[in-house]
Amino acid sequence: MEIDDLTPAELRVWRAFARGEPVTFRAADDEDSALGADWGPERTVRASVVRALLLNGPHEDGEIPALKLAGARITGVLGLQYGTCDQAVRLSHCYFEDVPLLYGARLRQLNLSDSVLPGLTAATLKVEGVLRMTDCRFSGPVRLGGAQITGALFLDRAAFGAPDAEEPALQLNHMSIGDDLWAPGLRAEGEVRLTAASVAGSVNLKEARLAHPGRPALDAETLTVEGDVLLRHARVRGWIGLRGARITGRLDLSYADLDNPGDAALRASSCTIGELWLRRGTPMRGALNLRRTTTEVLFLEPEVVPDEVLLNNLVYTTLTPQEPAERRLPMLERDGDGYVPHAYEQLTASYLRIGDDRAARIVQLAKQRRHRGTLPWYGRLWGHVQDATVGYGFRPLRACGWLLSLLAVGSLAYALHHPRPLKAAEAPDFNPVFYTLDLLLPVISFGQEGAFAPDGWYQTLSYALVIAGWILATTVFAGVTRTVSRQ
Template sequence: MTEGTGRRAGDLPDDLTDVEAGMWQAFRNGSVYDLRAGDAAVDDPHGDRPWGPERSVRARVVCWLLLDGPPALAGRVSSLKLTGLRITGPLDLAGGTVVPFVEMKGCRFEEEVLLPEARFTTLRLVDCAVPRLEAARVQTEGDLHLPRCRFRRGMRLTDAQIGTDLLLNQAVVHRDRAGRSLAADGLAVGQDLQAELLQAYGEVSLRSAKIGVSLSLRGARLAGPYTRYALNAPQLTVERTLYLTPAGLGSPMMSGVTPARGTRIQHVECEGGVRLDDGRFGDAVDLEGARFVLGDEQELSLRRVQTPELRFLGERPGRGKVVLSGAKIETLVDRADSWPGPGQLHMGGFTYENLVPQGPFPLAERLQWVAAATAEFNPEPYERLAAVLKESGEDEDAREVLLAKHRRRRETLPLASKLWGYLQDVTVAYGYRPGRAAVWMAVLWAAGSLAFAHAGRPPAASGDQHPHWNPALYALDLLLPVVDFGQASQWQLSGGWQWLAAALVLLGWTLATTVAAGATRLLRRN
């Protein structure tokens, strides 16, 4: 007998309706309690067809079963498996410990589901209509499944601890009063968080969340028109990969895999800012095909992110900014048409070790990529790109990048320094084209030799003691500042020829100075 009731354990309470009595017996038997009418339009929990008393149970009876339900029948395991039921009143399990397995499919909740600090083994709500889910600090030993559910006023999973997987595939979540659709700061998931084809009409907040395996937002549509961010997930930790990639449509078997060729797909779309600052990702951040619709003041922010691989293969944002400042990446996989234009890209302190472009990405466009990230001159992005190219054996491209750095710096200098920079560029390309010095020397030598050959022999500077007149050696003696061929000091020119000689001396010293400056720069770099 149950104390104080005059009933034996397992007996039906007197105040249950016929529908609730059927649910009571199904719970003891561990069987599915299915009250669907067999008409898809009528059975749709998200439709407008009314569900009457013939398929309604009170939420407090459901709570009674889960918290202090009757024992199972002999040889059975008690569990609550409901399909097509209407639950009236708030389902309040706050602080409770629920031992039985719970699975509700196609159910309609009239009021909020309250699960703060509750404990479950496994909880599955599939294709249910829920006004709001309050589940802060909820704990499950196994899965928490919420696929295809619709939440009219958002859901809260702050500091929740999910033992294995959290499933939100194809869920539709509207905003709460604060403009958030999913508030899950501090969430901890033991294995995967799958939110593929999720539709969120408010901010998705995953600040400081920890995911034990992968976080999949394949094909998700995130819109944050009421807050600054559509996805707000600073300090997010994902042990393997964050997927913001396409999802296949029409087949539940496509979940968690890359869609096969020919499959109809849906790309990720984020309407609002995305913040992944200080995130840690064990394998990769994959943005292939993602579309970011940003306002002028909104950002796709990856500040100080650390991951072995960043796959930046989404559509080019038309507005807003992409910020990679301080990020540390081992391999950057990208496309030329994925990056935004000048003023929209920030890469101060961004480091990467390897570049793997997908499709054509010529050096000229790579230099435009760096220039787009440096509205004001900053040598760091140029030096990082040059170091990566040199490490991969592309020495010529690395020199071109460093040359572009000096040309960009030249535009910030005062006039005198700018003119000196132009001279170094034309003569020896700031030391990165030392062969140009020999070309200039040969041109000046040939021009001087031809000119002096037409001048005739000038008078000797010191009477009869002089070498044989040699126009070629004379021109070379003027051009080389240090070497003395015994010609320049032995002949006395006058008029225009004297001016030509002075010009060759000046050009020789200028050429020697630029060569020395370039050589010094190269030695310092090496």
């Protein structure tokens, strides 16, 4: 490009480039870049001029060239496909009339902060430093799939809008970031896609506002993050997908507001997460799917749990905060997969780990009662008997009450009416208490039962006591066996 073809505004930018000096056309610090369509030729720079500077701009000995432009209206398409630029590029507070094409380009550093763009096509872009789009506003799709950022990606308070487009508003799929993805306050109307992305630092989406109702608001399947994923105070309309993600640190959804009624609000199945925090927020409107996920610490407050959960094969080492079993059990009863034994075993193990044996017994009793509903009628009948007598072995003292009651009934009945002796000369003195014990206890014998033979109604009572004794003995034995196996 010949220097004689440049406008006064472009000539100013051209001469400043060689010395790395900043050029600003801003009229005021609070000027809105969205009004850039009305800016005149005195602050208009053609995209072809910017391209010529970045690919083959002038140099001065002893100076470090750089493009530092603020408050300009950039006309035409900035096409740098597969181009290489060794200079730092800062196009802040600018207004772009057309979508920049940076597909496959190599840049030292790129700063688009506070600029307004109709979109960005920069798939497989490579940036050796940081990519900064702080406070940017995009009215169309931003395509950064497969990009490689050696440093950090800054999207704090950036706004993305493509609610009616067939593609996501922000595409970061298969992206590699060597530091943090820093995006607190990010706003997106449409899908944010992070599938198969890799982040060496943390993902910060605090106070983000994501809206894609009934559809994926944040799709991050198989995401890999070496640090934390922070969604504190985030508000999401649509579902969050994290299936197969690996998060070394903490997935923090504290104070978050997740809303996707009629479908899952959080799909975090088959994940490996260091800590999962669901606390202090409003109850999810939509299902919570944690199937096959493994986490060391599950920080889950009962108030946040939605009406439907999916917890089959969820594995956690520590469950916090410590809550009574009665407050945790309703969560297991809401499982959309029905009766899930593994969920009860996990909850039992968490209570045993902190030494709360009473809560562990309550969970196991609830498990048996839930299992009873899956049995045929005869199994349910036997289950009711076990529950009423000894609480499936988890309330053994109840058996003592039944035995004492039956002992009192039998002793009183046979004290009022002695059964006749089978051999009067050889029979011992009749004792109604030990006679009743002989009937109730199937293993121990006091020599009373075989020496006397009741008749009539008293014979029927003896049969009932024998049957009751066998039932109590069987259920107590089953309870003791479960207790020993748990220990």
